[in-house]
Amino acid sequence: MIIGVLVEVASKSVDRIFDYLVPSALCGFIKKGIRVEVPFGRQTLEGFVLEIKDSSTSAKDLKEIIRIVDQDIVLNEELLELGKKIQKITLAPLISCYQVMLPKALKAKNGSVVNKKVVSYYRLNSIDLSSFSFLPKQLEIIQLCQKEKEVSKKRLTQISASSLHTLVKKNILLEVKKEEYRRNYQEPIRECKQLTLEQQKVVDQVRSFPSFSVSLLYGVTGSGKTEVYMELIDGALKQGKNSIMLVPEISLTPQMVERFQRRFGDQIAAIHSALSEGEKYDEWRRIARGEAKIVIGARSAIFAPFDQIGMIIIDEEHSDSYKQSDPSPRYQAKDVAIMRAKRHQCPVVLGSATPSLESMARALKGVYHFLSLPHRVNGRELPNVQIIDMNQEVKKTPYHITTTLLNEIQYCIEQGEQVILFLNRRGFSTFVTCKNCSNTIKCPNRDITLTYHKSNHMLRCHYCGYATPLPKVCPNCKEESLSDLGVGTEKIEEELSVLLPYAKVLRMDVDTTSRKGAHKKMIDAFRSHEYDILLGTQIVAKGLDFENVTLVGVINADTSLNIPDFRSSENTFSLLSQVAGRSGRSKKEGKVMIQTFNPDHYAIQYTKTHNYLGFYQKEMEIRKQLKYPPYYYLCSLRISGRDSSYVEKEASKIYRSLERNLPHMILLGPSPNIIFKMNRIYRYGIIIKYKQLENLPEILEKILQHYKSDHRIKVDVDFNPSHF
Ligand code: ADP
Numbered sequence: 275m276i277i278g279v280l281v282e283v284a285s286k287s288v289d290r291i292f293d294y295l296v297p298s299a300l301c302g303f304i305k306k307g308i309r310v311e312v313p314f315g316r317q318t319l320e321g322f323v324l325e326i327k328d329s330s331t332s333a334k335d336l337k338e339i340i341r342i343v344d345q346d347i348v349l350n351e352e353l354l355e356l357g358k359k360i361q362k363i364t365l366a367p368l369i370s371c372y373q374v375m376l377p378k379a380l381k382a383k384n385g386s387v388v389n390k391k392v393v394s395y396y397r398l399n400s401i402d403l404s405s406f407s408f409l410p411k412q413l414e415i416i417q418l419c420q421k422e423k424e425v426s427k428k429r430l431t432q433i434s435a436s437s438l439h440t441l442v443k444k445n446i447l448l449e450v451k452k453e454e455y456r457r458n459y460q461e462p463i464r465e466c467k468q469l470t471l472e473q474q475k476v477v478d479q480v481r482s483f484p485s486f487s488v489s490l491l492y493g494v495t496g497s498g499k500t501e502v503y504m505e506l507i508d509g510a511l512k513q514g515k516n517s518i519m520l521v522p523e524i525s526l527t528p529q530m531v532e533r534f535q536r537r538f539g540d541q542i543a544a545i546h547s548a549l550s551e552g553e554k555y556d557e558w559r560r561i562a563r564g565e566a567k568i569v570i571g572a573r574s575a576i577f578a579p580f581d582q583i584g585m586i587i588i589d590e591e592h593s594d595s596y597k598q599s600d601p602s603p604r605y606q607a608k609d610v611a612i613m614r615a616k617r618h619q620c621p622v623v624l625g626s627a628t629p630s631l632e633s634m635a636r637a638l639k640g641v642y643h644f645l646s647l648p649h650r651v652n653g654r655e656l657p658n659v660q661i662i663d664m665n666q667e668v669k670k671t672p673y674h675i676t677t678t679l680l681n682e683i684q685y686c687i688e689q690g691e692q693v694i695l696f697l698n699r700r701g702f703s704t705f706v707t708c709k710n711c712s713n714t715i716k717c718p719n720r721d722i723t724l725t726y727h728k729s730n731h732m733l734r735c736h737y738c739g740y741a742t743p744l745p746k747v748c749p750n751c752k753e754e755s756l757s758d759l760g761v762g763t764e765k766i767e768e769e770l771s772v773l774l775p776y777a778k779v780l781r782m783d784v785d786t787t788s789r790k791g792a793h794k795k796m797i798d799a800f801r802s803h804e805y806d807i808l809l810g811t812q813i814v815a816k817g818l819d820f821e822n823v824t825l826v827g828v829i830n831a832d833t834s835l836n837i838p839d840f841r842s843s844e845n846t847f848s849l850l851s852q853v854a855g856r857s858g859r860s861k862k863e864g865k866v867m868i869q870t871f872n873p874d875h876y877a878i879q880y881t882k883t884h885n886y887l888g889f890y891q892k893e894m895e896i897r898k899q900l901k902y903p904p905y906y907y908l909c910s911l912r913i914s915g916r917d918s919s920y921v922e923k924e925a926s927k928i929y930r931s932l933e934r935n936l937p938h939m940i941l942l943g944p945s946p947n948i949i950f951k952m953n954r955i956y957r958y959g960i961i962i963k964y965k966q967l968e969n970l971p972e973i974l975e976k977i978l979q980h981y982k983s984d985h986r987i988k989v990d991v992d993f994n995p996s997h998f
Pocket residue numbers: 467468469470473493494495496497498499500501502651819859
């Protein structure tokens with residue numbers, strides 16, 4: 275038997291199938307999609323079996339495989355095919371398209387081998403016990419085993435470790451090893467809400483579409499989208515089918531998972547970055563074995579190894595977290611969702627209160643079905659939004675919290691209600707500057723400003739992890755004039771302790787939620803009103819549902835507007851609308867206050883009036899004029915290497931070749947990237963704008979092939995990049 279194996283080296287130069295012989299003793303175990311270990315040059319590598327055949331067209335003296343890594347298929351027929359499609363649209367090495375589908379524990383040579391967790395149980399041997407005499411503890415163990423058949427070692431040891439030992443030695447108890455999942459599940463009280471008429475209508479519409487359909491659900495914040503998702507998933511479940519629900523990592527709050535567990539119990543598998551590799555592996559196996567029926571997870575959960583999918587939901591579909599930027603494959607989970615839905619003939623529902631321009635344009639053109647939930651559940655109004663003009667207010671106070679906002683916070687707390695304060699950190703850092711010479715402290719490895727962490731007085735590079743203590747004097751002019759600019763959550767917390775000393779403030783950010791379970795504990799504590807104010811960054815912006823929150827304050831709306839990216843207005847509008855949506859979600863009326871230096875900017879103005887469609891139209895005009903998506907598609911090329919003049923020369927060559935071959939496309943560049951020097955590597959970028967794909971993939975593939983063995987240059991392709 276001969277098999278075609280794709281080895282686990284993510285490099286274009288070995289990204290093809292190599293043939294191997296299978297020793298006859300192993301032939302019976304070979305299946306497509308399992309992993310094998312093979313000799314490869316002087317190394318041994320793991321790889322996936324992609325082909326099974328009788329003869330080989332390559333070299334005559336084929337080598338034999340060394341062993342079979344796992345008996346179970348890790349990539350089923352559908353996923354094998356899907357990988358090839360993703361390879362085609364991203365131009366990534368095929369092996370990386372398979373690796374991205376699997377938990378790390380299943381990747382070869384990942385360093386930390388993750389094993390299955392095995393637990394010992396004991397059962398009685400079928401021998402005559404009458405000839406033995408037992409001590410009381412031994413008898414207790416025997417009676418327990420008679421009653422429950424198999425009892426865990428942990429429980430028996432609690433009775434008496436030495437008695438257990440003796441019974442095993444005498445062959446009275448037999449050990450049974452059982453695989454156990456690393457998970458911490460407690461059955462909640464079940465709950466299922468009666469849908470409103472508006473919600474039911476959306477559910478009925480989706481069910482009336484042909485089996486494969488793509489819909490955009492535009493539903494204002496608090497309109498009950500999550501309930502609609504659960505009802506649709508329930509429908510799939512009743513047909514014996516599985517569902518995938520994607521959420522942006524940041525909003526994969528314990529709240530969402532809990533809501534799903536209250537409805538569906540233990541049928542949920544949740545996959546997110548807070549899980550250990552072992553826990554992720556176990557969740558993956560629960561899915562592969564059909565023990566979990568519904569997956570909730572971030573981007574990569576779209577690859578859940580289900581055999582039968584009945585529903586795919588993408589919540590907060592506008593989120594850029596659905597696009598993988600690095601490493602390759604640079605795929606968009608929404609595209610993968612549509613590919614899988616076609617194969618399984620099931621619906622895809624993209625939901626958002628602020629749909630991406632691309633999805634909205636498609637829905638309005640009829641490419642997607644358009645569904646809407648225009649009202650909040652129970653007819654509650656969207657919160658009143660007040661804009662605070664910082665150009666005026668900065669003169670009145672030295673603090674970042676203006677007097678207007680402060681008064682409102684105070685009033686709210688006095689009413690026994692709660693506040694969320696949002697600090698917009700998108701594209702924003704707390705950095706250190708010298709007041710004497712204006713020097714900003716940067717990372718020695720790259721052109722990136724170091725971020726100041728006040729809690730331990732460290733400067734840190736968020737790109738490479740480089741860290742150094744805050745120096746006493748400016749490294750440039752040697753004066754003692756360093757001062758931290760910008761504002762972090764710690765600074766606001768400090769201000770609150772001065773301005774509102776009696777208020778109980780809960781700070782939630784990456785630093786305070788990194789410990790396992792910390793996130794959930796904080797949410798529970800805030801819900802039970804142990805705190806008055808929840809202060810945080812993006813982590814408090816989305817998905818949270820607290821009925822007692824009646825005021826949302828945005829400290830700095832502008833930082834995300836200042837990013838040099840054509841999507842900065844869209845991102846700002848959607849972020850502010852999401853945060854605003856956390857206010858007044860229950861019986862009490864909500865209020866939102868936005869502090870900004872750009873009170874007249876349209877992204878801010880349309881947030882004030884909750885006018886998504888107004889924003890959409892205005893932004894579409896601008897995109898049309900500037901030839902940006904959704905009017906044009908974008909593809910970005912990154913050319914990088916250590917020798918800056920060589921990189922520049924080759925980038926120009928690539929540019930000229932694109933110009934010759936793609937006369938209808940608009941080319942920008944080659945220009946040095948914003949993060950020009952990273953890890954002493956120089957990068958140039960070329961942007962391609964196009965309406966029709968034409969032969970772009972083929973031209974780019976040729977370029978990639980040309981440079982695949984030139985180690986001085988690395989070329990990366992990113993179709994529809996999420997940002998520049
Ligand atoms: P969205 O996801 O659109 O922001 P949610 O699904 O979180 O909205 O719903 C907002 C609030 O309304 C939640 O507290 C939810 O429990 C409640 N809710 C939603 N639908 C119903 C319903 N049909 N009956 C009662 N309460 C509902």
